Amino acid sequence: MTMGRIRLRPLRAQVMVITGATSxxxxxxxxxxxxAGARLVLAARNREPLERIAEVLRNKGHEARAVVCDVGNEDQVRHLEATAVxxxxxxxxxxxxxxISAYGTLADIPLAEQRRIFETDFWGVVHGSLAAARVMRRQEGGVIVNVGSVLSDRAIPLQVPYAAAKHAVKGFTDGLRMxxxxxxxPISVTLIKPTSIDTPYKDHAAAHLTREPTNPPPxxxxxxxxxxxxxxxTHRTRVLSVGGGARLMTLTRHLFPGLSDLVGAKVFGDLQVTDVPRGGGGRHQGLFRPVGRGRVHNTSEAYVRRFSTYLFWQKHKTSIFVGLLAAAGLAWLANRECERRERERHRSRWHLPRRRRKHRRRRLW
Structure with a gap:
C-alpha cells in the first residue's frame, strides 16, 4: 500500500502527549x-508534582493538561487518549x-519487580503507541516517539530486566513502523536511545545492592x-542516539561479540556502583508507588556533558554531507583555477616574442 505523505507540524502548532512527565x-x-509553543498533555503516576508542573506552565501562558496515569494499565492509557482528544x-x-528500573542480579531482583518493569517499560510503550496510532489514523497523521536506551542494543549486568524491556521496546518500535x-x-515512528543521562532515574529505581548505584560515565x-x-x-527519522557511547557499544557488540560480553561482565557491573554503603529506610522503591518531587537532574553527578557530537551529526548529517560536497567541489574548482593560471604563466614564459636575428650561413667552402 502506498505510504501517505507525513506532514509534520512545527512545534508551535502541535499537541503533544508526554508520559513520565514529572521528572x-x-x-x-x-x-x-x-x-516552543506546543500544547501539552502531561501524564505520570504522581499527582502532586504533575499538577504543580502543569500549573507552573499555565502561569507562564502555556496550555497544559495534567492526567494521572499508570502507563502499565491499558484502561488508564485509553483515558489519557480520550482526555487529550x-x-x-x-x-x-x-x-x-x-x-522504571531495578539494580541487582537476576537472582536478587524478585520476579514481581521484573514483571513490574516490563509492565511500565514495555507494555507502557505498547499501550501508548497503540493509543497514538488510533488517534493519528483518524487525522492527518502524526509522530510516535518511543524512548528506548543504549541498552536496547547491549545488555549489562545489574540491570538485566531493564535492558530486556528496552530490547523489547526496540523490537516493538521497528515492527510498528513497518x-x-x-x-x-502517515505516521512517523522514532526510537530514542539515550546513554547515561543526568536524571533522578537511579533514585527512583529499586536497588538490591550493598552500595549506592550510579550512572556509568560519561x-x-x-x-x-x-x-x-x-x-x-518535527523531522521524520528512525533512530536518534544520545551520546557517542551508544554507538560505540552497538558497534562493539556487532563486531566483537565475545569481547563485548567479556568487557560487560568485567567492567559494567563495577561502573554502576559507588563506594558509598547503601542506607535502608525503604529508599529507591519507585516501582510500585510514585516517587519524586518533580526535578529534571540528579544532584550527585560530578560532571555532565552538555553536548553530544554524535547527536549533532545525526540531526544535521544531510546538511553536513551537502556542506562537505560543496567544500570538496569548491576545492576542486580552486585547484583547477590554480592549474590554469600555472599553465598560463609557463606558456607566457617560454613563448615571449624574441628579437629576430639575422644569421649568416657559414660557408663550408
Whole structure:
C-alpha cells in the first residue's frame, strides 16, 4: 500500500502527549516543548508534582493538561487518549517516556519487580503507541516517539530486566513502523536511545545492592534527550542516539561479540556502583508507588556533558554531507583555477616574442 505523505507540524502548532512527565527526560521535554509553543498533555503516576508542573506552565501562558496515569494499565492509557482528544481535538506527537528500573542480579531482583518493569517499560510503550496510532489514523497523521536506551542494543549486568524491556521496546518500535508503512498510515515512528543521562532515574529505581548505584560515565544532560525528542517531532527519522557511547557499544557488540560480553561482565557491573554503603529506610522503591518531587537532574553527578557530537551529526548529517560536497567541489574548482593560471604563466614564459636575428650561413667552402 502506498505510504501517505507525513506532514509534520512545527512545534508551535502541535499537541503533544508526554508520559513520565514529572521528572528527568519527560520533564525536560515538557519544558522545552512548552517554550516552543506546543500544547501539552502531561501524564505520570504522581499527582502532586504533575499538577504543580502543569500549573507552573499555565502561569507562564502555556496550555497544559495534567492526567494521572499508570502507563502499565491499558484502561488508564485509553483515558489519557480520550482526555487529550477531548481537550485539544487531536494529538500530533505522542512521547512514550515513562520508565522504571531495578539494580541487582537476576537472582536478587524478585520476579514481581521484573514483571513490574516490563509492565511500565514495555507494555507502557505498547499501550501508548497503540493509543497514538488510533488517534493519528483518524487525522492527518502524526509522530510516535518511543524512548528506548543504549541498552536496547547491549545488555549489562545489574540491570538485566531493564535492558530486556528496552530490547523489547526496540523490537516493538521497528515492527510498528513497518506495519504502519505497510498500511500506508502517515505516521512517523522514532526510537530514542539515550546513554547515561543526568536524571533522578537511579533514585527512583529499586536497588538490591550493598552500595549506592550510579550512572556509568560519561553522563549527558537530560536536555540533550529532550532536544532529540523534539527533533523527532518535527523531522521524520528512525533512530536518534544520545551520546557517542551508544554507538560505540552497538558497534562493539556487532563486531566483537565475545569481547563485548567479556568487557560487560568485567567492567559494567563495577561502573554502576559507588563506594558509598547503601542506607535502608525503604529508599529507591519507585516501582510500585510514585516517587519524586518533580526535578529534571540528579544532584550527585560530578560532571555532565552538555553536548553530544554524535547527536549533532545525526540531526544535521544531510546538511553536513551537502556542506562537505560543496567544500570538496569548491576545492576542486580552486585547484583547477590554480592549474590554469600555472599553465598560463609557463606558456607566457617560454613563448615571449624574441628579437629576430639575422644569421649568416657559414660557408663550408
Amino acid at each position: 528527568g527526560i519527560g520533564l525536560a521535554t515538557a519544558m522545552r516543548a512548552a517554550d 477531548d481537550t485539544f481535538g487531536r494529538v500530533d506527537t505522542w512521547v512514550n517516556n515513562a520508565g 506495519e504502519l508503512l505497510r498500511e500506508g498510515a 553522563v549527558y544532560d537530560a536536555d540533550l534527550v529532550a532536544d532529540a525528542i523534539l527533533h523527532a517531532a
